[in-house]
Amino acid sequence: MDGKRYAVVDLETTGHSPKSGDRMIEIGMALVENGTVTRTYSTFLNPGRKIPAFISNLTGIRDSDVADAPIFEDRAAEIREWLEGCVFVAHNVSFDLPFLQHEFRRAGLPKWSGETIDTVELAKVICPSAPSFKLQDIAAEFGIGLENAHRAIEDAKATAELLIRLQKETERLPEPTLSLLHKRSFRLKSDLSSLFYSALRKKRRHAATEGGYLVWKGMAIKEPPHQKKRITADISYPGDPQEKESLLRHAFDPYEERPAQSAMMDAVHHTLELKSELAAEAATGIGKTFAYLLPAAVYALREGKPAVISTYTNHLTEQIIGRDLEKAERAIGVPLRAALLKGVGHYIDLERFAGILAATDESYDETLAILQVVVWLAGTKTGDLEELNVSGGGRLFLDKIRKYRAAVRDGELEKIDFYLRTLDFARNSDLIVTNHAMLLSAQDRGKSPFPPLSGMIIDEAHQFITAARSHAETLFSYTDFKYTIGQMGRSGEGLLQDRFVSLARKNGMPGEREAVRATEQYERAMDAFDAAFEGIQLLIQTLGEDRPHEQKRTYALADLEPLVHVCREAGERLYAYLDKVTELTVPLVSSWHHEPEIARFLSEWQHWIREIRLQAAGWMELFGPAGMDDAAAWIEADMRSIPGSLKIVRQPADVSGMIRKAVNPDGGFGVVWTSGTLSLPGRERFIADQIGLPETVEIRKFTAPPEFYRGAKMFIVSDMPDILNVPQQEYIESVADAVVQAVIATGGRCFVLFTSHDMLRKTYELIVDSELLAEYMLIAQGITPGSRMRLLKSFQRFSHSVLFGTDSFWEGVDAPGDALAAVIVVRLPFSSPENPLFKARAAKIAASGKNPFQELSLPEAIIKFRQGFGRLIRSTADRGAYIVLDRRIEKKSYGSEFIRALPPVPVEKVGLADMVIELESWYNDEV
Template sequence: MATRFVIIDLETTGNGPKKGDRIIQLGMAVVEDGLIVERFASFFNPEQPIPLFIQQLTNINEEMVEGAPLFADKAGEIAALMHGAYFVAHNVDFDLPFLQAELERAGWPPFSGPTIDTVELARIVLPTAESYKLGDLARQLGLHHNRPHQADSDAEVTAKLFIALLKRLSRLPLMTLEQLRGLARHLKSDIYLLLDAVIAKKRNKAPADRAVAVYRGIALKQPAPEPDESDRRPALASFAAFCEQEPPLPLPGYKRRAGQWEMMRLVYEALSTSQHALIEAGTGLGKSLAYLIPAAFFACEQQERVVISTHTLQLQEQLIRRDWPVLRQIAPFPLRVAVLKGKQNYLSLDKFASFLSEPSDTYDAALLKCQVLVWLLETDSGDLDELNVSSGARLLLSALAIGEEEDGGRHHFFARAKERSERADVVITNHALLLHDLTGPAPLLPPFRHLIIDEAHRLEDAAARCFGEQISYVSFRLLTAKIAQTIAKWQEAEQDAPNGALVRCQQRLEELQFEGDELFRLLRRYALDKKPARAGRCRYRFSPTDEQSRAWQAAVELCWRLRDLAAALSAEAKPLLSADTSGDFPPSALLSADLAALNRQMAALVRLLTEKEPGVVRWIEADEKGAANAVRLYSQPVDLADFFADQLFMKKRSVVLTSATLTVRGRFTYMAARLGLEDFYPLCRSFPSPFRYEEQAALFVPADMPLVSAVPLEDYAEAVAASVLAIARRLGRRVLVLFPSYELLKLTVDALKTEEEGEPFVLIAQGVQSGSPAKLLRTFLQFEHAVLFGTSSFWEGVDLPGSALDVLVIARLPFAPPDDPVMEAKSERIRLEGGDPFSELALPEAVLRFKQGFGRLIRTEDDKGAVFVLDRRLLASPYGADFLASLPPLSVHEGALSELLDKAETWLS
């Protein structure tokens, strides 16, 4: 094995060497024996212009390369450094083709040695990293990176990253290293050579593996011993005494906020007097500590467990990683805190052991196995959300979770998490598990009478999804394909003695898949015939009793046929499921679990298409340009107020609901009605944000925009595109543009594309560029001058403090799209009761959404920014006052866009 590694990074005029793009800077760092022993760096004249967005990204301009050498002038020196070495880069597939093209152009032979991709290596060695971008990994490992996107600095940091990854690799147990070596032949770079060297070195030494547990041949982190609780003591100070102490919180840099302490007292009052409460806490108040601290005191003083429920994973992680350590530091008593999620969030060790023994037919499967093997040496919880896996591996990972029908006692991680929650004073969970436990036959949460719900504005949506149903062709096809795979592997294992039951199961399954294809194809065609698509998507609301056409009857008959075929498949499989097969987790267990899931899915399909259920809305979604059978069916309850009243507020002594957006025009009336709290007379209090909005934010409404209600949507989108273009050109900063619908976003992108060419900013649009919202945000933050178009997921939960965001644009007031089936059904219900759907539903929902969107701009006490609302109805309509009244006090400016840009430029500077 070569011991010489050449780490390379380069900057280019674009991303395609075959398109003629050229290298403008090259950095190299030579690593031997874990040390950087040599360096090389040079700019190169690409003999072509450097695009503006490349100049912005790299800070390399035309002047810097004008007098630089040609690549051919340095090709010999570069080839000599690479001779006999590994080629190492952070994304080899980008750097190596560029280098090969330049070497060929200069008349030198291509590089032919082994390659190591530090992105791939980092995915394996650091399976829980939040991001695998070079800058993010450098921050995580404490590596200094002073000039990102400059080749010499990037090469230096990549070399240090590579050295750190090698050290971590060498510390893995021999058992794990050998399993990784068996998988490495499926990886893209030559990591198997590194593993060979590490394994050989480890075998030559005396056994020095750290203490690990072993389960079915897999090394795990040794579980930490449970703490000795024989000396558990009650609180050493009362909550009242804690509130009076000086300084109030012994934390570095802590600034006392009056609203935070008032909220603490109100939460404690609600818990200790067994009252429900609605508490709105403005951005920056410190809401998490404002309920964690009184919850902890109450739990320890009264020996009463408190459960805290959040909607998003991000907030759960924040509570555990940021706020819980603070609480431990300031609490004058020992406190037990546990996190409990649903079974499907935890790894099943048995399923992973079976998955590991299967041949790794795909790259995603091999890489996922490598990541999980390393992660099992680190994780205490077994929570699958800790892992950062590729989108291709996400479905594979979900199949490794503990199934709802499985016995939790057999499964290492979930059983331990449940035991910890049963001993805890404070349990942190999520809305989905909380709602499941309120109605489920066997609760997973330990008994509790006091509850705090954060992100309470999402509780109704979470309940609607929890108690609704969703079936898609994709979910049906994945499940049946998984069953087919199990049957095929079972048949392969029993080739010597063919099993007739397996053959019959395979035949039934093929019939089921054929009929399923037909059903979903028919439903898609039916929906598109009934309702024209908007922005490429159709949403057709239906009621089984109202659909009378022959096509619908044909779909219903196919649905019954599918249910019967699934039952027949289960019957054929019955002798297999009771067979005594070898192994700790035999194929019969996999098949049993998947057949149970299939029968549940078929029963839900029958309910969706045939049964009338009052108070439930059903609809079909189909993409106009999607596959012929790509269709999704949904159902949701229309009104959950009675459910919350009966199952939650009647049964718990105290429920505290909190969020940054609970009021409309300063009143809790709308939210109390939606959540069934009206008859419980909850404590209601709104604590304003401590930010100085008059000094930190200004609102601008262009008077020369057309009224959205007066022009076709295409014309309005063109006006939005022109306004965004003017704002981005003039203010030259990062701009986030929020759209209430993907339809308007897509139309605006199409209008903007005709003018965007040559602009000094980068346009990033959700649904146009691929990637999750988090990935789009990371791309957005790479550029100093960028415009990000976002829809639903960007209106809340996006944190862009300081210079990360200077300008927010709201393209249109966020009223629900006219084809939203849930809003249609709720509106009909209000009309039947003699109410006004606009004032009672559409307007308050839009106001709450507007507040959430506005909250993206000012995230810290030092932020300053401008908000442009392009929808003139904010000032021109009577209901615009409701939107403005829900914002904190700030200056509002109306006028021609050109005048407003002058004011905004002055304001921001």
């Protein structure tokens, strides 16, 4: 290491504010020298006040533990001496050090001074793709034991081990990366610059050629992974049942005979050979992914052209590449070349990032994100920005460095551009795994990113409808618009517009005069938009006079008809400005492209011009004839924060034509549509019609045997209040009670599924405040930081965990085996009747003389309900309870349709207390 001494400190306290009387109850310290923990220090401290209950529950420290402990003043001198000559280290220095400094001051000791290292900050830089930077989570990533979290000495020792591991990881980084880290790290909050310099100096002392990296503009970039050679083996599809069984035995250990899987494999192979179309509904448990993956791979190898496999979520695309592909390879006995292809916006724009690196003016969040990207580039194989775990401000920074179009294929950039690498990889692959959004966006380009194909598999086919609506959506957000347009700045504000005029002045006349005129056009456009927003605000307030207590309001866009002229005029003025500055930018780029600083400014300038043009296009699309006439266009606002909360949305009600165009079933290859839910009892073609499948395409069903679900049981809690006849708060209190009791009975491992973020938040907060589940890891979508997949990984990591989720957790996530014991349905998943898109679709159905509830609301709710059950049982060994708290399932005539849509599982209608007794008995028997 570097010869320094590191004092790693952790405090347990009665609260967060020493100024308000909070005191330390325990301190733990570990001394790190030359990469080893050499000694430790630990003591309880009497705070002179009662320990709050939630602190005791968190730490396990009770009043009796500290009753005879010394007060801080009695230990202050030896603690102060312990820190002398050391670098102060903590996992969140900004809490531990100020708290300790306050206590030193209170004890009459001088303030401690010296270097600090925050292992949270260091971990974010060195492990930029870690799913979480909490001490327990990041320690688990490194295999560091932490049995008694929130106990000072245990946390201190774990943090010390983490420091040692992070230092070693730092020293493994290539020299160009370390050089950039050191140069940029002086803006960080702790003294990481000296740690980076020490690693850099050591690297230079032991200078050696570092393989595996390409160095471009000072950045070390991971060399592309080696692609497997194309196999020309004579492989044919196993038509004989015995031959097929032999292949499956190679793929699965242990092997389990699944007749439905075998039948689906045959159907997929037949479809690809005939270049026809198949709709395959595959029940949970038959092994759907492998059923299409094997025949697609065999056919692609035989044809010498890749097959595309598209799913809805990126998580499932990665699952296919990371887990299922290996099984297919084992089955056929040859390596398969598979490429994971996402939309261009997922990838980093290296040129833009290099330009940002050359500048020095940024916020703390941007500095931290830059350092994370620098380290990530030395290790990423994909260049997919979704791999990074950055802070809120960092997410905005990532948007700055996303690609918006493919790079030009010339020179050295072609070798390192991740998107071009991925396209080349895809063209020489056997399988291209992508998502629905990529397929939809491909149709918008002049040239498809896909090579000639042997076939196409659309998994999660029912979600292609949602993906198509999102793809076709026009969204205008007042906040986003103001942020984007505000980058230009009005005259005299010193922002991009003023800098552009200054640059035009350097180019001489008439450029300067025209640039000033462009500024005046910008001012007129901004005035026009201000007038439009003021008019929209007044009209919304007028429209809502009959519902003054309703804060969140939604109106049809057609309600803004009186303001169409004003809104269009604002858009036209903005276009006039954009056309002028685009014209003026061309000569400036050609004049100054050799000046690095000016070239960087012009690159940023052009980026924001493009972003503003997108905003203008969306605005004019909304207020053009198509937008105003579309019933599925609406305006949303929260009256407590208007105009900031203003959003205007337009989605097409029918996307079947767009879907058929994206999939291109007449492209000379077979197309397989598959999902766990492609039909409903009595509504066989509910999904097929929305996808646009011709009547000639039959929906074939592949079902698991009844014994597959023998570990499942459904409970309807019969003594819950009627959700439609009690105040929401009363229902939430009952939900919280039921969740707490079910969680304790099952030992955690529960999904709690909501249809409303508001109800989720209120239930979660009520349970947290009650402290009845203090020993459980409670993870809540929209409250706990992180993406859906990060939340799922956290849920799976802890045995005593509960995940509160809304829409996206009803489907598309797997928690197999013991990871999931119960799914709790808080209310039946009907769409809100006030949802504008739902209203538009319902109106269309009503106009045709049909019942919108029976034709739209009910089937969509049943599909989601069925998908929720699918989270529970993923193999014959799984055991789980599907708990429904909404009594409409037993009281309403349509309730039986929800139950009929599920596989054949026992259904019990019981009171909460009886259900808890049965759950406890059931899971105790399991253990």
